Amino acid sequence: MYVDLGNALSTVASPGVSREALERLDDDVAAAHERIETGRADGEHGYASLNLPETVDPDAIRVAVDRFDDPDAVLTVGIGGSALGAATLADALDSDVDAYFLDNVDPEHVAALLDSLDLSSVVVNAVSRSGTTAETLSNFLVVREAMESAGVDWTERTFVTTGEAGPLRRLSEQHDLPALAVPDGVPGRFSVLSTVGLACAAVQGHDVDAVLAGARDGADSLSGSLFESPAYAYGAAAYALDQRGASVNAMMPYAESLETYAEWFAQLWAESLGKDGLGQTPARALGATDQHSQLQLYRAGPRDKVVTMVRPRERADRAIPETDLDGLSYLGGSSLGDLLDAEFEATEASLADAGRPSVRVEIDRVNERGLGELLYGMEAACVLAGELYGVDTFVQPAVEWGKRAARGLLGGVSGPGSDPETRRDPEEADGEFGAAEAVAEKERLVVE
Amino acid sequence: MYVDLGNALSTVASPGVSREALERLDDDVAAAHERIETGRADGEHGYASLNLPETVDPDAIRVAVDRFDDPDAVLTVGIGGSALGAATLADALDSDVDAYFLDNVDPEHVAALLDSLDLSSVVVNAVSRSGTTAETLSNFLVVREAMESAGVDWTERTFVTTGEAGPLRRLSEQHDLPALAVPDGVPGRFSVLSTVGLACAAVQGHDVDAVLAGARDGADSLSGSLFESPAYAYGAAAYALDQRGASVNAMMPYAESLETYAEWFAQLWAESLGKDGLGQTPARALGATDQHSQLQLYRAGPRDKVVTMVRPRERADRAIPETDLDGLSYLGGSSLGDLLDAEFEATEASLADAGRPSVRVEIDRVNERGLGELLYGMEAACVLAGELYGVDTFVQPAVEWGKRAARGLLGGVSGPGSDPETRRDPEEADGEFGAAEAVAEKERLVVE
Numbered sequence: 001m002y003v004d005l006g007n008a009l010s011t012v013a014s015p016g017v018s019r020e021a022l023e024r025l026d027d028d029v030a031a032a033h034e035r036i037e038t039g040r041a042d043g044e045h046g047y048a049s050l051n052l053p054e055t056v057d058p059d060a061i062r063v064a065v066d067r068f069d070d071p072d073a074v075l076t077v078g079i080g081g082s083a084l085g086a087a088t089l090a091d092a093l094d095s096d097v098d099a100y101f102l103d104n105v106d107p108e109h110v111a112a113l114l115d116s117l118d119l120s121s122v123v124v125n126a127v128s129r130s131g132t133t134a135e136t137l138s139n140f141l142v143v144r145e146a147m148e149s150a151g152v153d154w155t156e157r158t159f160v161t162t163g164e165a166g167p168l169r170r171l172s173e174q175h176d177l178p179a180l181a182v183p184d185g186v187p188g189r190f191s192v193l194s195t196v197g198l199a200c201a202a203v204q205g206h207d208v209d210a211v212l213a214g215a216r217d218g219a220d221s222l223s224g225s226l227f228e229s230p231a232y233a234y235g236a237a238a239y240a241l242d243q244r245g246a247s248v249n250a251m252m253p254y255a256e257s258l259e260t261y262a263e264w265f266a267q268l269w270a271e272s273l274g275k276d277g278l279g280q281t282p283a284r285a286l287g288a289t290d291q292h293s294q295l296q297l298y299r300a301g302p303r304d305k306v307v308t309m310v311r312p313r314e315r316a317d318r319a320i321p322e323t324d325l326d327g328l329s330y331l332g333g334s335s336l337g338d339l340l341d342a343e344f345e346a347t348e349a350s351l352a353d354a355g356r357p358s359v360r361v362e363i364d365r366v367n368e369r370g371l372g373e374l375l376y377g378m379e380a381a382c383v384l385a386g387e388l389y390g391v392d393t394f395v396q397p398a399v400e401w402g403k404r405a406a407r408g409l410l411g412g413v414s415g416p417g418s419d420p421e422t423r424r425d426p427e428e429a430d431g432e433f434g435a436a437e438a439v440a441e442k443e444r445l446v447v448e
Numbered sequence: 449m450y451v452d453l454g455n456a457l458s459t460v461a462s463p464g465v466s467r468e469a470l471e472r473l474d475d476d477v478a479a480a481h482e483r484i485e486t487g488r489a490d491g492e493h494g495y496a497s498l499n500l501p502e503t504v505d506p507d508a509i510r511v512a513v514d515r516f517d518d519p520d521a522v523l524t525v526g527i528g529g530s531a532l533g534a535a536t537l538a539d540a541l542d543s544d545v546d547a548y549f550l551d552n553v554d555p556e557h558v559a560a561l562l563d564s565l566d567l568s569s570v571v572v573n574a575v576s577r578s579g580t581t582a583e584t585l586s587n588f589l590v591v592r593e594a595m596e597s598a599g600v601d602w603t604e605r606t607f608v609t610t611g612e613a614g615p616l617r618r619l620s621e622q623h624d625l626p627a628l629a630v631p632d633g634v635p636g637r638f639s640v641l642s643t644v645g646l647a648c649a650a651v652q653g654h655d656v657d658a659v660l661a662g663a664r665d666g667a668d669s670l671s672g673s674l675f676e677s678p679a680y681a682y683g684a685a686a687y688a689l690d691q692r693g694a695s696v697n698a699m700m701p702y703a704e705s706l707e708t709y710a711e712w713f714a715q716l717w718a719e720s721l722g723k724d725g726l727g728q729t730p731a732r733a734l735g736a737t738d739q740h741s742q743l744q745l746y747r748a749g750p751r752d753k754v755v756t757m758v759r760p761r762e763r764a765d766r767a768i769p770e771t772d773l774d775g776l777s778y779l780g781g782s783s784l785g786d787l788l789d790a791e792f793e794a795t796e797a798s799l800a801d802a803g804r805p806s807v808r809v810e811i812d813r814v815n816e817r818g819l820g821e822l823l824y825g826m827e828a829a830c831v832l833a834g835e836l837y838g839v840d841t842f843v844q845p846a847v848e849w850g851k852r853a854a855r856g857l858l859g860g861v862s863g864p865g866s867d868p869e870t871r872r873d874p875e876e877a878d879g880e881f882g883a884a885e886a887v888a889e890k891e892r893l894v895v896e
Binding site: 006009104145228267279294297337410443447 | 449450452454456457459467528529532542552556557558559560582585587589590593615618636637674676677681695696702703704705711715718721722723724725726731734735736737739740742744745746747749750752763764766768771774775776779780782783785786788790791795797798801814844846849851853854856857858859892893894896
């Protein structure tokens with residue numbers, strides 16, 4: 001991974017950060033790195049995520065999915081971190097095995113997707129650490145019923161990715177389903193390099209070892225200085241820019257295949273850092289498309305943004321045919337890749353010209369190795385940023401209130417959350433949960 | 449359209465707006481409405497967009513596309529507003545005719561898409577007002593070549609949507625292609641209810657008249673008071689909340705089919721309002737999925753957001769099968785729609801509980817009529833907000849610098865822009881354009 005902070009410097013941009021400020025911040029980076037290394041060495045909750053390139057067992061993943069020979073498609077049933085990492089890899093890499101995701105409970109969408117699939121040639125992966133996530137389990141029950149209705153033996157075409165206990169684990173035992181273990185100490189948004197993200201990739205025939213090798217490249221490049229570690233350079237710059245007013249971080253890959261990566265980043269960033277009134281807001285964009293959408297705001301709106309511009313250094317190209325159409329001859333003889341690169345550099349220059357900060361992130365290629373390095377690098381950047389903010393990076397207590405309220409509204413028991421990382425929610429000590437009342441008492445000012 | 453501002457009131461949320469402040473703002477809304485009505489009556493640039501439900505000729509669209517009998521798919525080649533409106537309708541509505549979009553110049557994506565299509569049964573719509581947009585014309589040249597290579601007579605399967613002059617217009621005359629006119633005075637991001645957005649829908653067999661009828665419902669509900677007009681209620685509240693610190697507007701539909709609508713909204717909002725250092729930053733989210741991603745930040749991060757929660761009041765539903773899985777019996781007998789609604793209401797209550805503002809927007813159903821009303825309503829909301837901010841809503845000068853730089857980098861002449869709405873860029877008076885120099889001089893701070 002290659003990170004260029006040149007256009008985020010205060011000599012170029014406002015908000016911007018000076019080289020001197022980065023040098024001062026580097027002491028904090030060194031201390032944070034030490035904290036991170038200690039957490040990794042002790043296998044602490046969250047920090048353990050950064051050990052996945054060493055601790056994950058790709059053979060176990062391959063053995064679990066090898067039972068299914070020659071599937072046409074793989075359907076992942078999961079939500080949030082249980083789907084987004086797998087989707088990031090699936091959307092970035094070509095495969096003859098299609099990947100589908102049920103990561104929402106929109107009945108119209110679920111029905112349409114199930115109707116469109118030949119369920120006899122699909123492999124289903126039900127993913128939930130606790131085995132109780134309402135959306136995932138509801139969707140799984142619907143999928144199972146659809147397979148039965150189609151005369152498909154679901155037990156022959158299903159595996160689960162779950163924790164050591166819970167309904168999905170028991171289901172796998174009852175029906176002898178292959179079961180992959182969700183590793184301890186790895187929050188969903190940090191799970192792309194574990195069974196959670198890699199099982200789908202394995203079914204699709206991707207080179208899981210190469211993903212992990214890329215991640216190891218990322219791990220090897222961590223060091224006690226932001227000037228020597230691209231991941232920390234990114235995390236420290238994002239933090240420093242937020243402190244100086246860049247409260248929005250627009251993640252803008254110049255590769256269609258990385259569109260889902262931007263979504264993955266948005267979850268990583270928002271859920272890890274958005275607490276205690278702190279945290280930089282991720283915005284998802286796509287180059288060059290969003291030059292015709294968001295760029296006006298980025299260049300001329302409030303000075304509250306940094307744009308992260310991501311691209312591969314190499315890609316397959318396609319020539320633009322010569323043309324005699326008036327005024328367009330300059331395009332002929334060029335290529336779509338040349339045009340995309342020109343747009344990338346022009347947008348970067350355009351932001352600099354307006355004094356708006358941007359950071360350039362490049363990988364060699366959008367392939368297994370490049371993705372492993374990018375995803376690991378952004379996770380390390382996020383963990384570093386969490387240390388600098390001083391927040392509890394690996395919990396997500398604010399998600400819990402709504403989960404329990406939804407459960408209460410549906411008539412379930414709104415007991416304590418079952419994910420270890422949400423247990424620290426102070427509201428859980430409050431006893432009975434009045435979600436239904438809160439909803440009923442809603443203030444209204446209706447215009448129709 | 450139904451708008452509920454209850455959870456954006458200062459009695460609930462901070463930032464929030466008081467009823468008294470909304471009443472005071474209503475005087476400005478009345479004045480803005482008068483300005484908008486004058487602009488509409490005079491057919492002024494931009495304001496003319498709000499007349500489209502009356503001025504567009506659906507028969508002309510049908511005649512143009514009826515030439516293509518029984519296509520399997522329609523491929524729109526356009527970028528920004530030339531694609532996003534059509535994509536919004538295509539992704540929201542079911543059709544037997546698939547819709548594809550080339551709205552980016554990623555060579556790998558373009559090649560993969562063209563390889564996957566049977567070009568003999570695809571209708572191609574090349575969309576560019578000026579007929580010179582580099583991305584669109586490059587892609588069109590590539591598509592044309594691919595059709596020729598596949599032995600398909602491209603002139604039999606192509607139509608254009610363009611202005612009165614320019615390369616695409618001339619091409620249509622040379623080859624007798626059906627040509628739809630892009631109406632005057634309608635910026636791309638306001639063009640969904642014109643030929644630009646509706647041609648694709650017509651090829652897909654959607655009821656274009658119903659879209660326009662829904663838009664007319666929206667037009668009929670505009671009035672001189674935010675308390676009587678849902679569109680103005682939304683636009684005024686978004687503005688008032690931004691003034692009070694909600695600089696980010698998270699558009700969060702609870703319908704998978706409206707995911708692209710959120711992207712359309714993001715363009716509308718960013719490109720119209722993001723100028724003079726002003727403008728609210730749109731963030732795209734999707735309920736319930738992003739409860740497991742962005743909600744932590746929305747509830748516990750900086751108090752700089754309003755969440756706009758959109759849903760249809762009716763939708764097709766799907767029962768969740770009964771289950772004997774431990775702890776999940778509460779789901780059985782319920783439905784995915786019930787669960788999605790419970791999540792919607794729980795998230796709204798969760799934000800209110802944390803004192804974070806949200807606005808509820810509902811439509812009757814995600815169908816042609818409901819979409820027409822929603823899209824028109826958001827356009828009117830945006831125009832109103834533009835009046836309240838005092839910005840020039842219908843131009844996008846900041847996009848131009850990068851366009852010209854890209855063109856310069858590719859070796860084309862970087863002359864004045866050809867879109868009327870970008871002509872007002874003061875930089876265009878500067879004479880020769882040094883984009884290549886600006887890029888070459890880029891400051892660097894590289895970590896790799």
